Amino acid sequence: MITVGIFIYPDIQALDLAGALDCFGQANQELLAAGRAPYYRYCVIGLNTAPLFAENGLQLTAQYSLDTCPQLDYLVIPGGAGARTLTANQDFIRWLCQRSTETEKIISICTGAYLLAQSGLVDGLPLATHWRFAADLQTRYPKVQVNSTELYVNSGKFYSSGGMTAGIDLCLAVIEQDHGVAIAQAVAQELVMYLRRSGDQSQYASPLKIQHSGVQRFIQLQHWLLANLTKQLTVADMAEQVALSERQFRRVFRARFAMTPVQYLQQLRLDKARSLMLCDGYSLQRICNEVGISDPRNLIRLFNASFGCTPGEYRQHFC
Structure with missing residues (x-):
């Protein structure tokens, strides 16, 4: 013992x-x-x-x-x-x-x-x-x-x-x-924990980086993105929300949050997809529709790259 x-x-x-x-x-x-x-x-x-x-x-x-x-x-x-x-x-x-x-x-x-x-x-x-x-x-x-x-x-x-x-x-x-x-x-x-959070995953989730920044226009941008995830959003759309040129927005966003706007948007989509995976009645296609990912194969690829498992395997950990 x-x-x-x-x-x-x-x-x-x-x-x-x-x-x-x-x-x-x-x-x-x-x-x-x-x-x-x-x-x-x-x-x-x-x-x-x-x-x-x-x-x-x-x-x-x-x-x-x-x-x-x-x-x-x-x-x-x-x-x-x-x-x-x-x-x-x-x-x-x-x-x-x-x-x-x-x-x-x-x-x-x-x-x-x-x-x-x-x-x-x-x-x-x-x-x-x-x-x-x-x-x-x-x-x-x-x-x-x-x-x-x-x-x-x-x-x-x-x-x-x-x-x-x-x-x-x-x-x-x-x-x-x-x-x-x-x-x-x-x-x-x-314990209702997700076992496969390996040690090399980030302890600082992307949405928290925005919330912790204290910059009101970026916090408002996050709210707007979350409300519009079903749409095909572009960096130009995001820049317009914070009243910056697309070039300036890319530069400021990367300098402040150590990621590109596209990477941040992808993380928001994945975070919502993970939550929906645990809801009854949500097929993979329905989840894709809710988070603005057109093809379920893309969601599977993103899950594997980010979490080391498929969406189905992720869901099984909570069954």
């Missing part, structure tokens, strides 16, 4: 903790249902066993302190605002370095990356974190290869993920390594 230790601290992100616990706990349930023995034994570790509060106000209590923690096979370090503060705690950093020599996998979720970076254990190695904190993490720890785009990365025993839900994707990947795709898929389905 594998012992999974999950470290908690004041101002932890509760979802990072719950996501990891639910993934490994559900894996045990799926193994039992398959007639196999549970594989994961998990324990919650803190600096001490005094009650503490997560960022959302949830009160938590560790089962073990650093001094009483049993031997671990996997160590999970969730993120949270408190992670940046905890980097100054030399007792924890020393404990982390000591434990790393005997731990098979060390998994950081979101801003838990700050603690791994502070330890020096990942100097020269890739380390994923939430895109919002990537620049700060890289400035503080220039020896680390900060990855702000992929959902998760793995280098030897060190695993790291981007945002909170990407931590679940990472735990699913670890479960797949341990037990194969069938068990990992069963866990994903139980």
Whole structure:
């Protein structure tokens, strides 16, 4: 049996903790249902066993302190605002370095990356974190290869993920390594997750890039595009909506969002197509009509290129 230790601290992100616990706990349930023995034994570790509060106000209590923690096979370090503060705690950093020599996998979720970076254990190695904190993490720890785009990365025993839900994707990947795709898929389905979000997929969806920009005319453009996806839209149509020449629009859009207008429009179509795939009564042709893709073969090609599966295979993951 594998012992999974999950470290908690004041101002932890509760979802990072719950996501990891639910993934490994559900894996045990799926193994039992398959007639196999549970594989994961998990324990919650803190600096001490005094009650503490997560960022959302949830009160938590560790089962073990650093001094009483049993031997671990996997160590999970969730993120949270408190992670940046905890980097100054030399007792924890020393404990982390000591434990790393005997731990098979060390998994950081979101801003838990700050603690791994502070330890020096990942100097020269890739380390994923939430895109919002990537620049700060890289400035503080220039020896680390900060990855702000992929959902998760793995280098030897060190695993790291981007945002909170990407931590679940990472735990699913670890479960797949341990037990194969069938068990990992069963866990994903139980958690209503899409298993085949591989680590190299972007953690920053294209629609969010527009929404986060704060530029009102581009936000309005997004709304207009979503309302007109059934039409055959051109870059000239998009430029007209933001009152720019087509040439200027192409230049400004690419500089601001690191993609072309055509790539962005395609991502909007794919995002809506993914949602419609999960609706009863929607054939492939009907979905194509709803998202402005004329030929179902084009949608199949785009799905394979973007998600590594066909629309039908995508739908099966949720059945």
